[in-house]
Amino acid sequence: MAVAPERPRIYEGTRIPSPIPSVLLPPPHLRDTDDILTVNFGPNHPSTHGVLRLVVDLDGEEVVGVRAVIGYLHTGFEKSMEQKSWWKAITYAPRMDYVSFQYNELVFVLAIEKLLGIEVPPRATWMRMLLAELNRIHSHLVWLGTAGLELGAISMFWYCFRERDRILDLFEMVAGTRMHTRYFQAGGLAEDVPPGFWDECAKFVEIMPKAIDDYEGLVDRSEIWLERTKGLGLLSREDAIALGQSGPVLRASGVQWDVRRAESYLAYDQVDFRVPVYSNGDVYDRYRVRMEEMRESVKIVDQALRRMPDGPWIADDRKVVLPPREELHTSMESLIHHFKIVTEGYRVPEGEVYVAVESPRGELGCYAVSDGGPRPWRVKFRAPSFVALEATATCVADSLVADMIAILGSLDTVMGECDR
Amino acid sequence: MEAALHLRDELGFDFLSDISPTDYHGWGAKGVSGYIGTPSGRDIHRPSTSGLQQLPAPKPSRFSVSYHLLRIADDPARVRLQVWADDGEPVPSVVSVWPTADWHEREAYDLMGIRIEGHPNLTRILMDDDWEGHPLRKDYPIGGEPVRFSGEE
Numbered sequence: 001m002a003v004a005p006e007r008p009r010i011y012e013g014t015r016i017p018s019p020i021p022s023v024l025l026p027p028p029h030l031r032d033t034d035d036i037l038t039v040n041f042g043p044n045h046p047s048t049h050g051v052l053r054l055v056v057d058l059d060g061e062e063v064v065g066v067r068a069v070i071g072y073l074h075t076g077f078e079k080s081m082e083q084k085s086w087w088k089a090i091t092y093a094p095r096m097d098y099v100s101f102q103y104n105e106l107v108f109v110l111a112i113e114k115l116l117g118i119e120v121p122p123r124a125t126w127m128r129m130l131l132a133e134l135n136r137i138h139s140h141l142v143w144l145g146t147a148g149l150e151l152g153a154i155s156m157f158w159y160c161f162r163e164r165d166r167i168l169d170l171f172e173m174v175a176g177t178r179m180h181t182r183y184f185q186a187g188g189l190a191e192d193v194p195p196g197f198w199d200e201c202a203k204f205v206e207i208m209p210k211a212i213d214d215y216e217g218l219v220d221r222s223e224i225w226l227e228r229t230k231g232l233g234l235l236s237r238e239d240a241i242a243l244g245q246s247g248p249v250l251r252a253s254g255v256q257w258d259v260r261r262a263e264s265y266l267a268y269d270q271v272d273f274r275v276p277v278y279s280n281g282d283v284y285d286r287y288r289v290r291m292e293e294m295r296e297s298v299k300i301v302d303q304a305l306r307r308m309p310d311g312p313w314i315a316d317d318r319k320v321v322l323p324p325r326e327e328l329h330t331s332m333e334s335l336i337h338h339f340k341i342v343t344e345g346y347r348v349p350e351g352e353v354y355v356a357v358e359s360p361r362g363e364l365g366c367y368a369v370s371d372g373g374p375r376p377w378r379v380k381f382r383a384p385s386f387v388a389l390e391a392t393a394t395c396v397a398d399s400l401v402a403d404m405i406a407i408l409g410s411l412d413t414v415m416g417e418c419d420r
Numbered sequence: 421m422e423a424a425l426h427l428r429d430e431l432g433f434d435f436l437s438d439i440s441p442t443d444y445h446g447w448g449a450k451g452v453s454g455y456i457g458t459p460s461g462r463d464i465h466r467p468s469t470s471g472l473q474q475l476p477a478p479k480p481s482r483f484s485v486s487y488h489l490l491r492i493a494d495d496p497a498r499v500r501l502q503v504w505a506d507d508g509e510p511v512p513s514v515v516s517v518w519p520t521a522d523w524h525e526r527e528a529y530d531l532m533g534i535r536i537e538g539h540p541n542l543t544r545i546l547m548d549d550d551w552e553g554h555p556l557r558k559d560y561p562i563g564g565e566p567v568r569f570s571g572e573e
Contacts, residue, residue, distance in 0.1 A: 016519050019540040020522065020540045020541045021515065021519035021520070021522045022522045022523060022541075023541065070545065070546065071544075071545060071546040071547060071548075074546040074547065076555060078531075078556060079555060079556055079560075079562075083562065241434055241435055241492060242434070242518065242519045242520065243519055243520050244435060244436055244437070244518065244519075244520030255492060257492050262496045263496060263498075350476045350477065352442075352486075354437075354438075354440075354486075354488050354498070354500060356437065356498075363437060363490075365437055365438050365488065367438065367440040367486065367488065369442055371447060371448065371476045372476050377442070377447070378440075378442045378443070380438070380440040380441075380442075382437055382438035382440075382488070386523060386527075387520060387523075389523075390519075390520055390522060390523050419546055420546075
């Protein structure tokens with residue numbers, strides 16, 4: 001087999017460290033001196049968004065070497081899911097990324113549906129899109145609040161969490177739980193949407209653009225914010241693609257790429273939205289991309305509210321979908337189907353699929369393999385946080401230690417998803 | 421490796437989404453009963469579609485490593501490159517082709533025990549450095565973690 005060349009073409013002209021793309025080593029002339037201080041950040045450092053550990057080599061205040069150590073939150077979700085039937089494994093998925101839970105659920109359910117070849121009714125599709133976009137706003141709000149907090153903008157945190165709570169209230173109305181809703185079923189939704197939801201959601205759509213104006217008013221012209229975000233954590237277009245970055249990080253580096261637009265799923269091809277792209281690839285541009293994405297998400301939610309189709313909210317396939325509760329008292333077949341699905345689970349035809357959706361953090365993929373039985377043979381998630389942390393070494397190079405926190409925050413990683 | 425270079429340089433698949441190793445140990449050993457369906461569609465109301473025995477199609481080797489590639493361009497496309505390997509058989513590293521493969525390959529080694537050849541830093545990534553075994557393998561015992569401390573000591 002061919003052996004990889006020493007320094008291949010893809011590294012030329014990029015800032016990606018070589019030979020290990022995710023580890024920045026101190027330059028040789030510094031390595032022999034005693035001036036380098038090695039500091040351990042984490043795994044329980046409040047500014048690292050969870051249990052991330054960074055081993056940083058410092059030359060004065062300057063970061064000359066960095067290595068990210070992950071795995072402190074490894075819970076073996078993928079292994080656990082192999083032990084459960086397909087429909088019970090749906091419960092595991094949202095627990096990975098606990099900030100954008102709906103997306104994990106969505107991508108896993110879409111993978112099951114692709115294997116099953118089941119048709120989803122339009123109402124379920126539109127409702128999924130609506131909830132997913134609400135979840136995107138929720139995730140960006142958590143990001144903005146915590147990233148602001150790290151840079152000293154404490155009031156940002158309170159404002160963001162005020163609106164975040166309204167979104168969680170909406171989730172509670174629909175699914176009964178505020179987080180980890182497990183509202184998506186293979187074939188549609190777990191329940192129909194309660195009637196009061198539409199009015200509440202419409203109210204939210206009305207206040208949210210004003211709230212985003214408020215946030216921008218707080219930081220957009222703040223000297224401190226601009227000073228601490230502009231020109232930091234640079235990632236060029238080539239770096240971003242080579243490092244597999246996705247989502248806002250990729251779009252802030254000038255790449256026009258959004259899975260919703262390029263490989264439309266759900267009903268994204270029927271709604272009108274813009275994909276914001278910025279070209280500097282710094283922390284400030286990532287912030288701008290996320291702010292504009294929130295506005296676009298509000299627009300999508302608004303369109304989904306107006307155009308929500310009527311009709312069934314789950315497919316009518318009794319081998320996969322639980323029969324209506326009232327039928328259990330009158331129909332023997334329904335009782336048998338109910339019993340079979342609840343105890344054994346439905347069987348999914350043999351095959352392997354890879355499904356990708358655009359989560360708030362980037363491309364979230366699910367690779368699922370079925371052997372035709374009621375349990376998944378293998379489930380593998382492509383976690384955007386995992387990939388984003390690979391870029392730490394490239395982004396942090398030559399920055400000051402205080403800016404490292406801002407840069408890490410701008411990558412928006414969730415360790416639960418990263419370590420799975 | 422040559423296929424990877426060809427895909428990147430000739431066909432423009434410059435974005436590696438994910439590397440997914442799969443262990444097919446014991447594939448089809450349990451036998452599968454139930455309806456036979458295809459992803460393209462099936463008629464569940466036909467009498468014979470329920471309760472038939474069907475074994476899954478055999479796989480060439482124990483492990484497969486799937487590379488999910490993407491072309492970021494005006495004509496986006498996805499490709500899955502699949503490499504088959506037996507236990508201990510080396511799989512060439514693609515870090516030099518797509519730098520993002522670094523952590524994905526470390527994860528494949530850590531959780532599945534795939535021997536990646538030519539990786540610059542092949543260490544465990546999610547599990548402890550002194551962990552024994554590869555947890556996502558099908559023959560890895562579940563709930564079989566040894567007790568490190570007991571009350572008697």
